[in-house]
Amino acid sequence: MKIRNWLGLSLLLLLTPLSKAKLFNPNALGGWAISKELFMYIYNTVEHGKNILELGSGSATQELAQYFTMYSIEHNKIWLDKYETTYIFAPIKNYGSYRWFNTVFLNKLPKDYDLILIDGPPGPIGRYGFYHHLNLFNTNVTMIFDDVQRGAELRLLKDVARKLKKPYKIHYCKDGKRFGVINAISKDKKIAALLLS
């Protein structure tokens, strides 16, 4: 079922079996977490059951975990072991011109994933290390950069797109947040996935 708006998401909740509906918490979206629009984008474009690699975990991790297998790189011990995800703990390291996850701790990233959600570390630490350590990731999968309404995150999106020689698209959310996408799943691929499912 494709959901297009908040009404659609509410309908989905009504139609979800009680066992799952009990777990779904729409208040987990927005604020520090990804917006409803971004949740719906992922729900609609990534095949359910696939793996998502997330940088920065929070309340939306649990909502995504109902449809996807989650892996979360997390620097803050306070945010570990809260949700249904495989945590990859990586404290922040000072690299001189930027701070980011200590890559020594990123040697056990999953091999297989269909989406990277770049939503951490938090803005004050910065996310630009993702650009410097792109080689750690499979950059052929869809990459979503949350919070590109902020200058630093927008620069990261643009610089990664330029480095990979790929276009990007920015999506606007009602709450004022924006997210950018590189390697968006094309309409053709979505139709093929539907036909094969």
Ligand SMILES: C[S@@+](CC[C@H](N)C(=O)[O-])C[C@H]1O[C@@H](n2cnc3c(N)ncnc32)[C@H](O)[C@@H]1O
């Ligand atoms: C933007 S949050 C990541 C949110 C997550 N991807 C989600 O959508 O729920 C970035 C970092 O902030 C911290 N964090 C998560 N939820 C938080 C909250 N409610 N309040 C303060 N910090 C939070 C965690 O250390 C996380 O790695």
